[in-house]
Amino acid sequence: MSTSSRVALLNPNIRHIDIHHHYFPPDLKKENANANIGWKTPPENLPWSPEISLRAMDAMKIDFAILSFPALSSGCISDENRLTARRRNEFAAKICGTHPHRFGFFATLPFLDDVEGCLEELAYALDELGASGVSVSSCYGEGASAKYVGDELYIPIWAELHKRKAVVFLHGSQITSMPYPHPFLGIPITEVPNETFKAAAYLVVTGRKRQFPSVKIILAHLGGSTPFLSSRVAVLSHYMGCELTPDEIMGDFKTFYYETALSTSEPNLAAMERWLTLGGTWMKRSAKT
Numbered sequence: 001m002s003t004s005s006r007v008a009l010l011n012p013n014i015r016h017i018d019i020h021h022h023y024f025p026p027d028l029k030k031e032n033a034n035a036n037i038g039w040k041t042p043p044e045n046l047p048w049s050p051e052i053s054l055r056a057m058d059a060m061k062i063d064f065a066i067l068s069f070p071a072l073s074s075g076c077i078s079d080e081n082r083l084t085a086r087r088r089n090e091f092a093a094k095i096c097g098t099h100p101h102r103f104g105f106f107a108t109l110p111f112l113d114d115v116e117g118c119l120e121e122l123a124y125a126l127d128e129l130g131a132s133g134v135s136v137s138s139c140y141g142e143g144a145s146a147k148y149v150g151d152e153l154y155i156p157i158w159a160e161l162h163k164r165k166a167v168v169f170l171h172g173s174q175i176t177s178m179p180y181p182h183p184f185l186g187i188p189i190t191e192v193p194n195e196t197f198k199a200a201a202y203l204v205v206t207g208r209k210r211q212f213p214s215v216k217i218i219l220a221h222l223g224g225s226t227p228f229l230s231s232r233v234a235v236l237s238h239y240m241g242c243e244l245t246p247d248e249i250m251g252d253f254k255t256f257y258y259e260t261a262l263s264t265s266e267p268n269l270a271a272m273e274r275w276l277t278l279g280g281t282w283m284k285r286s287a288k289t
Helices: 003-010 030-037 050-059 079-098 115-128 152-164 192-205 226-239 246-253 266-277 281-288
Strands: 017-022 064-068 103-108 133-137 167-171 216-219
Touching (some): 050 064, 079 115, 115 152, 167 192, 192 226, 192 246
Parallel strands (some): 103 133
């Protein structure tokens, strides 16, 4: 994180921080991207600009926002893909430089299969641009070639993040190849929450979460369906051969950080609070059902 961002976040007057705040650079053509996933961005928010975000932040009494761009989860290993990530990060860093007391940013990495390119961009974004952490998708690629973010191929990236004690913002993938059930139920509504869960569960059952404990992983949207399916993972994945005990699996799920975008209804928050504080009694109750 840049010095100015650290100073801003340590300011006692900063009480409300939005860590799930997407930006959209002019070359993205967000309207076209929306059409592929069954989503609508309010027309007054396009084209996006920092001023639009600042007006919304002031109206909602948000003191500071961490900008992020949806991860480059599709594509291939290429110089163009690396260049896109670099452009995104320099675009975000410039905004943060202009508004150091209002914005920080999570860095965008190249297509994650490009491990060398990701390590280079990670170092540049954190060391030179002052990024607050990195943003990753639940999975990379499509169809049979897709890999979840905990895949063995990505271990060098996790190792570097662990060494740096970095913050990782994990967002569910918007898989455009997957049909959504209804025009009112686009991919961001129906698929993204479950993609977040699948990525979190993958990191837990493979032992990746405890292998790199210094990485602070924030799950978007209250973890999607993670809190509600975690006990199912604990019981059935252990039965399927996972070396971790059910209690260890549940404990690892609780080491994630959970942010609250689109998840602030009273029942959601009450259930989440109960889930986070519940001890070993969950197993007894699960065994009775």
